[in-house]
Amino acid sequence: MIEQKGILFILSGPSGVGKGTVRKALFEQDTHLRYSISMTTRNMRPGEQDGVDYFYKSKEEFERLITQNKLLEYASYVDNYYGTPRDYVEETLEAGHDVFLEIEVQGALQVKENFPQGVFIFLIPPSLEELKNRIVGRGTETPDLVKNRLNAARDEIEMMDAYDYVVVNDQLDHAVSKIQSIVQGEHCKRERVAKEYKKALEVN
Ligand SMILES: Nc1ncnc2c1ncn2[C@@H]1O[C@H](COP(=O)(O)OP(=O)(O)OP(=O)(O)O)[C@@H](O)[C@H]1O
Numbered sequence: 324m325i326e327q328k329g330i331l332f333i334l335s336g337p338s339g340v341g342k343g344t345v346r347k348a349l350f351e352q353d354t355h356l357r358y359s360i361s362m363t364t365r366n367m368r369p370g371e372q373d374g375v376d377y378f379y380k381s382k383e384e385f386e387r388l389i390t391q392n393k394l395l396e397y398a399s400y401v402d403n404y405y406g407t408p409r410d411y412v413e414e415t416l417e418a419g420h421d422v423f424l425e426i427e428v429q430g431a432l433q434v435k436e437n438f439p440q441g442v443f444i445f446l447i448p449p450s451l452e453e454l455k456n457r458i459v460g461r462g463t464e465t466p467d468l469v470k471n472r473l474n475a476a477r478d479e480i481e482m483m484d485a486y487d488y489v490v491v492n493d494q495l496d497h498a499v500s501k502i503q504s505i506v507q508g509e510h511c512k513r514e515r516v517a518k519e520y521k522k523a524l525e526v527n
């Protein structure tokens with residue numbers, strides 16, 4: 324288990340449920356969280372920026388990062404690689420900042436092995452029909468890719484028991500305030516506060 328000074332928050336949920344939308348709204352309210360920008364081999368969507376939405380890599384570059392142990396976790400999801408840069412997360416936590424990951428389920432399970440003290444949040448849609456409406460409505464995937472993502476969604480939703488919290492993304496502002504409450508609540512957990520408090524008492 325890796326000791327951490329900041330808190331690691333992990334948000335997962337099926338493609339199209341609204342993870343990115345919720346995370347962006349959360350970050351507008353909560354400026355102390357640090358977002359870990361992932362790496363991916365998928366093509367950039369219109370409007371996305373390298374270094375903002377993702378670090379876009381070729382398959383060869385990504386596989387080199389895997390062999391160099393530069394990724395905290397990675398997964399192959401619907402024919403592309405996605406992964407979390409290890410150095411950014413470990414250094415940011417070590418500096419005492421909270422880090423927020425937005426990743427799919429296979430990757431979250433890998434993170435749990437090394438960071439069992441992380442806070443794992445699963446976002447679910449109000450219904451599978453609404454999930455389909457959201458992915459189709461976003462207009463970023465071909466019909467075949469929509470189908471593949473919806474197939475993956477069924478397996479992903481079955482994994483929600485591995486998470487500490489489950490939040491329904493029905494109305495956006497409700498989902499955001501629930502996640503905001505989880506973040507704030509984690510800061511008040513006895514073991515975290517006591518650890519910091521005892522450290523301060525030792526110094527004084
Ligand atoms: N609460 C909500 N109500 C209605 N629509 C929503 C809600 N949250 C998100 N959406 C819409 O659903 C679509 C998918 O959202 P978003 O891209 O944030 O999903 P995601 O989970 O990050 O997807 P992916 O995993 O594929 O990146 C977007 O068009 C977004 O505007």
Ligand SMILES: Nc1nc2c(ncn2[C@@H]2O[C@H](COP(=O)(O)O)[C@@H](O)[C@H]2O)c(=O)[nH]1
Pocket residue numbers: 336337338342361362365396397398400405406407425426427428429430431
């Ligand atoms: N295991 C990881 N999954 C990640 C990471 N970054 C994003 N994701 C997830 O991939 C799917 C597809 O994303 P999209 O941008 O192509 O729609 C989605 O569930 C993301 O949350 C990562 O670093 N590791």
